[in-house]
Amino acid sequence: MVAVLNKKGFKLPRVEKEKFISLMHLGLDYNREQGLFSVKSCNNIEKLMDTIGSILNAEVVFLQTCTRCGKDFPCSNCKYNELCTSKDLPFSCVCPQCLQDRKQYEEYLMKF
């Protein structure tokens, strides 16, 4: 089973105190009001994903944020998936649609 998460906010089942502390140490942040976890630091991202995976009992993949259109999209849509060294990690990227669309790109450049 694959769990697709959004780094800006996702829910996890209730975990023990030690596990919660370990998640915080690994780079997660917790918003008490909304009850959502978010990724604060990516220094230990691989280990963090393993830990979340063990809590959810599923393979964890994160959505990517497109730097041009701002939409979130999964790595599975990307044709460079196999070559990417940071596949499924919660980083910014350019979505396949924006990458191919030259007109949209020129409009994007005009913003600067």
Add this chain to the structure above:
Amino acid sequence: MKNDLLWVEKYRPKKIEDIVGNEEAKALFVEWLRSKRRSKKAVLLYGPPGVGKTALINAASKEFGFIVIEMNASDTRSEKAINKVAAPATSYVALDNFSTRSNGNVLFLDEVDGIAGNEDRGGVGAIIKIVEDSLVPVIMAANDPDIDKLRPLKKVCLLVRFQHVRIPLIIALLQKICLLEHIKAEFEALERIAQNSRGDVRSAINDLQSLSEENHVLTLQDTMGLSSRNKDISMDETLRGFFSVKSMADAQKLLSYSSVDYDDFLLSVSDNLPKRFTNPGELAAAYDYVSRADMYRGRIGTENWHLLKYFFNEMAQAAAVAPQSYKPFELISPPIRIITLFWTKGKRSMLDGICGKIGAQCHVSHAIAKQDFVPFIKEMLQKKNAAARIAEWFNFTSEEIDFLVKMNKY
């Protein structure tokens, strides 16, 4: 080159938002730099080369009005040297701090993972002391933070990890450069350059420039030569090509496509020049160019790669001193100096062991033991009545005694 300015320099990010990729790392670093009350006084940016660590530091410092005081790998970073440069820079809050334009100094130590060896002795300890006492932010960058030497340093730093820049982001950057340089590039060509760069933005821009500045059209076909850059062209192949070139342009092209280690290449060229140029006048001219290339190599160090074109230029001139006089010859490779070091490794470690024993007994350093004690001990060991007592006192093994007695040079 048609345009003297390298594109990596021309398009060096001036603002934080110009840096492609690693958004999360950028945000973390910027938050730390802007903060008035930093939880850690130092930050260590780490990750592979060409992903924007140094560019981010320079762009962010400029944007937030910091003056960067930099010590990089080409400087000696011993305890003494660090204290000389970094201590004054970090122990006072500059008067600039009170002006509206400047926020004061930041100390930037680039390639801290390169602090090693005797030259940089005490360097890491000195940096930790500086970080603890510093009144200004201390920023460090490294490619490999996992080396043992940096472990104590990591404890006092906020760690910010950089990843390889993703292919779509590199393609987007190349598209931008093509637009600004009026280059009509096929998408597949940019795709190929980005894939070949393996996440290194600097090498992708260099590839784009080398492939497209001749004519302003870039096709997938043009990028086919790129495979040879990543393919290992052996030292032998490069040397053979180098000595048989017909012109400077050929030599420059060969050097830009080869991925040999430049230091080994310089030594090999130097070894082979007398075989290539039999005429003394030609040989002297070639050595003159090679010596200048060596000077540029020294200035390049590990980060001033914008000087590489001057290195290539001098080497190409050396190769093209007399193209008409070329006759095939048997190459000396690898360099004699490296072969010598390889063959003498056993002997050197034996001598090191002996010097260690002398040092321990006589309370002197290895260097003093080697220079002042070994010649006399060698003489004494040749006298039969004293040899046994001396060997016993120093606890020399029979192999060590044999080595000392037979050695000619130390």
